[in-house]
Amino acid sequence: MVSKKLLVIDDNPDMIRLISEIAEDSGFVVSSTTGADYFFSLYHADLDVIVLDLIMPGMDGIELLRFLAEKQCKAAIILMSGCDKRVLDTAKELGQAHGLRVIGILPKPYRVMDFQVLLEKATETDNVASSFSQEKAKPTVTEEELQTALNNGNFFLHYQPQAYLKSRRVYGVEALSRWQHPDKGLIFPDLFIDLAERSGLIRELTEQVLTRALKQYNRWRQKGINLNMSVNIPAGILSDLSFPNQIQELLDELNVPAKALLLEVTETGLIKEIKKSLDVLTRLRMKGVGISVDDFGTGYSGLQQAREIPATELKIDKSFVIPMMENDSARVIVHTALQIGQQLNMRVIAEGVETEEIRLALQEAGCRFGQGYLISRPLPPDIFEEWLKTADWNRVD
Numbered sequence: 001m002v003s004k005k006l007l008v009i010d011d012n013p014d015m016i017r018l019i020s021e022i023a024e025d026s027g028f029v030v031s032s033t034t035g036a037d038y039f040f041s042l043y044h045a046d047l048d049v050i051v052l053d054l055i056m057p058g059m060d061g062i063e064l065l066r067f068l069a070e071k072q073c074k075a076a077i078i079l080m081s082g083c084d085k086r087v088l089d090t091a092k093e094l095g096q097a098h099g100l101r102v103i104g105i106l107p108k109p110y111r112v113m114d115f116q117v118l119l120e121k122a123t124e125t126d127n128v129a130s131s132f133s134q135e136k137a138k139p140t141v142t143e144e145e146l147q148t149a150l151n152n153g154n155f156f157l158h159y160q161p162q163a164y165l166k167s168r169r170v171y172g173v174e175a176l177s178r179w180q181h182p183d184k185g186l187i188f189p190d191l192f193i194d195l196a197e198r199s200g201l202i203r204e205l206t207e208q209v210l211t212r213a214l215k216q217y218n219r220w221r222q223k224g225i226n227l228n229m230s231v232n233i234p235a236g237i238l239s240d241l242s243f244p245n246q247i248q249e250l251l252d253e254l255n256v257p258a259k260a261l262l263l264e265v266t267e268t269g270l271i272k273e274i275k276k277s278l279d280v281l282t283r284l285r286m287k288g289v290g291i292s293v294d295d296f297g298t299g300y301s302g303l304q305q306a307r308e309i310p311a312t313e314l315k316i317d318k319s320f321v322i323p324m325m326e327n328d329s330a331r332v333i334v335h336t337a338l339q340i341g342q343q344l345n346m347r348v349i350a351e352g353v354e355t356e357e358i359r360l361a362l363q364e365a366g367c368r369f370g371q372g373y374l375i376s377r378p379l380p381p382d383i384f385e386e387w388l389k390t391a392d393w394n395r396v397d
């Protein structure tokens with residue numbers, strides 16, 4: 001008989017030992033790791049079972065689930081965590097929405113027997129694995145579906161932390177849209193933002209996102225979690241002269257201070273619309289709302305035009321930050337962006353801080369703020385809260 005293969009990831013070596021023993025007793029060959037890096041290299045397509053700790057310092061299970069979904073993983077997945085059972089349930093649903101076979105959850109502390117039962121379940125349902133998640137090619141979506149989703153409130157937000165690179169204190173989040181499609185599962189923005197822009201539905205989406213994000217801001221504030229909220233907006237909206245007042249009304253209605261909101265607009269979009277947007281940008285600034293030049297460095301016209309934009313922040317695109325250790329021109333762009341930010345008195349944040357090496361290099365270059373997988377992937381709000389409690393990225397200086 002071919003033996004079954006199980007992979008376990010947990011930051012606690014004792015937990016790994018325990019799981020391994022039980023699984024080996026049940027005839028599994030076990031591989032294990034305490035960190036995400038090894039997880040990615042240990043992962044292979046013929047694993048039968050994956051046991052995943054949802055919340056570990058410096059990383060999170062949710063985005064590991066996304067990785068598994070991208071790999072069209074067919075293994076049975078067991079989620080465990082010391083956190084609230086509600087969080088585990090949400091994660092399970094999320095995994096299933098990704099097309100993954102999440103067969104059970106295991107709140108810690110758990111009984112050995114509970115785990116054995118799940119292992120049996122994994123083995124029983126094994127033969128359905130091959131028929132499962134077959135059609136996981138990237139879905140396509142239509143304008144009608146987008147409209148229906150907007151009407152039905154099928155969009156929601158994940159939040160990715162922004163932190164001081166030196167003290168590791170988290171000070172803000174970026175709200176990123178996700179679409180829960182009833183048949184096609186979880187859809188990421190690369191599949192719908194363009195369509196939303198082309199079809200004009202982006203306006204409605206943006207309004208929903210802004211309202212949702214600011215309500216979340218308030219919910220967190222009530223819990224004593226004070227985080228700036230960054231929201232992506234399409235450049236086109238900046239030629240609408242009524243936009244600043246709309247923002248003001250929303251802030252008033254929800255009683256959110258203007259300075260807590262940062263609107264991210266892409267550099268390319270801003271430059272294309274610069275003449276038409278100056279009025280709106282200036283009025284937003286006067287109200288105290290922050291403006292971030294997103295995807296900074298990718299603008300075709302070069303970095304110098306940033307001077308004309310009344311922004312508060314430059315956000316260096318991840319396409320320069322990620323390769324900055326080995327690519328000279330990427331590094332030059334990162335340094336130039338930092339110089340421009342300093343000259344113009346704008347805060348500079350690096351996107352795509354994936355490794356500790358990058359964090360250090362950025363810090364040495366004088367970059368104080370960062371966002372990226374090293375800190376955390378984007379997370380649903382309740383899991384974000386759990387992450388905040390355990391992450392070593394929220395040390396107060």
Ligand code: C2E
Pocket residue numbers: 160175176177188189190193206209232233234264294295318351352353354371372373374378
């Ligand atoms: P963006 O504004 O540049 O957002 C950052 C994207 O980079 C996010 O992808 C995030 O998950 C990803 N990312 C963050 N850190 C890292 C890292 O360390 N490594 C790598 N490889 N990637 C990282 P996501 O959520 O898929 O969003 C993609 C784009 O979709 C966003 O890019 C933004 O332009 C757009 N978008 C997302 N939500 C909205 C929205 O509500 N409205 C509008 N207009 N656009 C949105």
Ligand code: CA
Pocket residue numbers: 174232264294
């Ligand atoms: Ca952004």
Ligand code: CA
Pocket residue numbers: 294295317318351
């Ligand atoms: Ca970007």
